[in-house]
Amino acid sequence: MQLRDTLDEIKQLLAVLPPRVYGFIQEFSDVAKLVEIVLDLGKLPEIRFDGQVVYIEGPLVTQEDLDYVTSQVGDFSLDNRAGIERTLHRISAIRNRRGKVIGLTCRVGRAIYGTIDIIRDVVESGKNILFLGPPGIGKTTKLRESSRVLSDEFHKRVIIVDTSNEIAGDGDIPHPGIGRARRMQVSTPDKQHAVMIEAVENHMPEVIVVDEIGTEEEAKAARTIAERGVQLIGTAHGNNLDNLLNNPTLSDLVGGIQTVILGDDEARRRHTQKSVLERKAPPTFDMLIEILERDTFAIFFDVARAVDLMLKGKVPRPEIRIRKEDGKIEIRDKTEELEEIPDPTEEEAEEIRYEKEGDKVTRIYPFAVNKGQIERAIASLGIPAIVVDSLNEADIVLTIKSRAKPSSRMVKGAAEAGIPVHVIRKNVSSQILRFLKYNFGVGSTQDPEELAAHEAQETIRRVGQTGRSEDLSPQNAYLRRLQHQMVDDAGMRSESVGEEPTRRLRIYPRA
Numbered sequence: 001m002q003l004r005d006t007l008d009e010i011k012q013l014l015a016v017l018p019p020r021v022y023g024f025i026q027e028f029s030d031v032a033k034l035v036e037i038v039l040d041l042g043k044l045p046e047i048r049f050d051g052q053v054v055y056i057e058g059p060l061v062t063q064e065d066l067d068y069v070t071s072q073v074g075d076f077s078l079d080n081r082a083g084i085e086r087t088l089h090r091i092s093a094i095r096n097r098r099g100k101v102i103g104l105t106c107r108v109g110r111a112i113y114g115t116i117d118i119i120r121d122v123v124e125s126g127k128n129i130l131f132l133g134p135p136g137i138g139k140t141t142k143l144r145e146s147s148r149v150l151s152d153e154f155h156k157r158v159i160i161v162d163t164s165n166e167i168a169g170d171g172d173i174p175h176p177g178i179g180r181a182r183r184m185q186v187s188t189p190d191k192q193h194a195v196m197i198e199a200v201e202n203h204m205p206e207v208i209v210v211d212e213i214g215t216e217e218e219a220k221a222a223r224t225i226a227e228r229g230v231q232l233i234g235t236a237h238g239n240n241l242d243n244l245l246n247n248p249t250l251s252d253l254v255g256g257i258q259t260v261i262l263g264d265d266e267a268r269r270r271h272t273q274k275s276v277l278e279r280k281a282p283p284t285f286d287m288l289i290e291i292l293e294r295d296t297f298a299i300f301f302d303v304a305r306a307v308d309l310m311l312k313g314k315v316p317r318p319e320i321r322i323r324k325e326d327g328k329i330e331i332r333d334k335t336e337e338l339e340e341i342p343d344p345t346e347e348e349a350e351e352i353r354y355e356k357e358g359d360k361v362t363r364i365y366p367f368a369v370n371k372g373q374i375e376r377a378i379a380s381l382g383i384p385a386i387v388v389d390s391l392n393e394a395d396i397v398l399t400i401k402s403r404a405k406p407s408s409r410m411v412k413g414a415a416e417a418g419i420p421v422h423v424i425r426k427n428v429s430s431q432i433l434r435f436l437k438y439n440f441g442v443g444s445t446q447d448p449e450e451l452a453a454h455e456a457q458e459t460i461r462r463v464g465q466t467g468r469s470e471d472l473s474p475q476n477a478y479l480r481r482l483q484h485q486m487v488d489d490a491g492m493r494s495e496s497v498g499e500e501p502t503r504r505l506r507i508y509p510r511a
Helices: 003-014 019-026 063-070 117-123 139-153 189-202 216-227 241-245 264-270 303-311 346-350 371-381 409-417 429-440 448-466 477-489
Strands: 034-040 046-049 052-055 081-083 090-095 101-107 129-132 158-163 182-186 207-213 231-236 257-261 275-279 287-293 296-300 319-323 329-332 362-367 385-387 396-400 421-424 493-497 504-508
Touching: 003 019, 019 034, 019 046, 034 063, 052 477, 063 090, 063 101, 117 139, 117 287, 117 296, 117 319, 129 139, 129 241, 139 158, 139 207, 139 231, 158 189, 182 189, 189 207, 189 216, 207 216, 216 231, 241 287, 241 303, 241 371, 275 303, 287 303, 287 371, 287 429, 296 371, 319 371, 362 371, 371 385, 371 429, 396 409, 396 429, 409 421, 421 429, 421 448, 429 448, 448 477, 448 504, 477 493, 477 504
Parallel strands: 129 231, 129 287, 158 182, 158 207, 207 231, 362 385, 362 396, 396 421
Antiparallel strands: 034 046, 034 101, 046 052, 081 090, 090 101, 257 275, 287 296, 296 319, 319 329, 493 504
């Protein structure tokens, strides 16, 4: 979509906002970077740009402000979402116990053309494709663009099953971003599986596109569609193949898991225990794409093969594709190299070296963080690091916030051994990537929230060791609030000092 078209669509969203909010946003020169507007009763209006959060000082949000917005948008569905006719914008409501709207999230929707060039060969293959990744990473955008390319350029009969009008926008006339694809709306989320079956039975599609497969009924409907020879392109709840495989509701999408009891002879032949895990059935989806970042993809061309390896305790090696800043596409770890690699002996492990001479290999011990995700992230970034299986082997520990309590055995053990513990908020690929980028100084580290959190985490660790207070870098009010929470969780005390724009946190040791 051209910049002018994007700005025109953003103005349609701004037009439904209270006049003072609309006027404030118009003063920003780069409105194209607007992400969403948050209006909560009794709070300051919050404007989120790409990489920046701004609060509108002055009157707090009133009920009249909220009513002004809701009166100008479409009807709210049962999942509390509404839209603006023929746009991709989404307005989501928060209600009180009596059903009254007391908060709104007005999110900018964009149709971005050319986003599947990096995976175009996969989309054109005719195989069933599943996209995974954290919220907001661009999965729905990929579905929309895939629909347009297959319908406009390959003249295929494409049906979009559009729950909550996420893919094709609000209203009866779909957004032009889906091309000639047809759209079937879903009245309520619990009926998505029924509309999926209706689409394949009534409208003779060659391709069905569906967003957010999340229930057992939807997983069964997906298998039914695949078995009828219709290409299926969709997304599912989960960030990566490991999550999906361990999700009992959705694991059928990748073949499912069953426990098999082997005979004594077979167990000895395989060198395994008598009870083993095996794939239950052929996967519904032939290929799976993990969106690690907006321009970084891990592609499993053979889902069945990848699942079989994982159930044997091996790590499948997807193909990593990265769109560089100059637009060129870099490919790493091609799937023809996918194979079961025996564990190295101790002597072989000592001989592991990296091509880049002089690199010191950092050994990372993951605690409550997925090993496969870290290994894929290391491969995509090409950094000198390996994942180890014990604390004794580690140079650093990577864990999640909920498992990093000072009283935990792991944290105590790391402290005794002098091994630094690095904390990410959640076990998701995007946060693992950002940590590795920051720690190894590669790629883009422009996410201010992640940088602020990482600085707070490191300073908390130092203050705990030295017993001396330290100041953090100046941040806006939103990021300071996040840092205060991290300090509270660590059992320390903090306060904001200085005046804007150099207002910052000061962290004190435990009393």
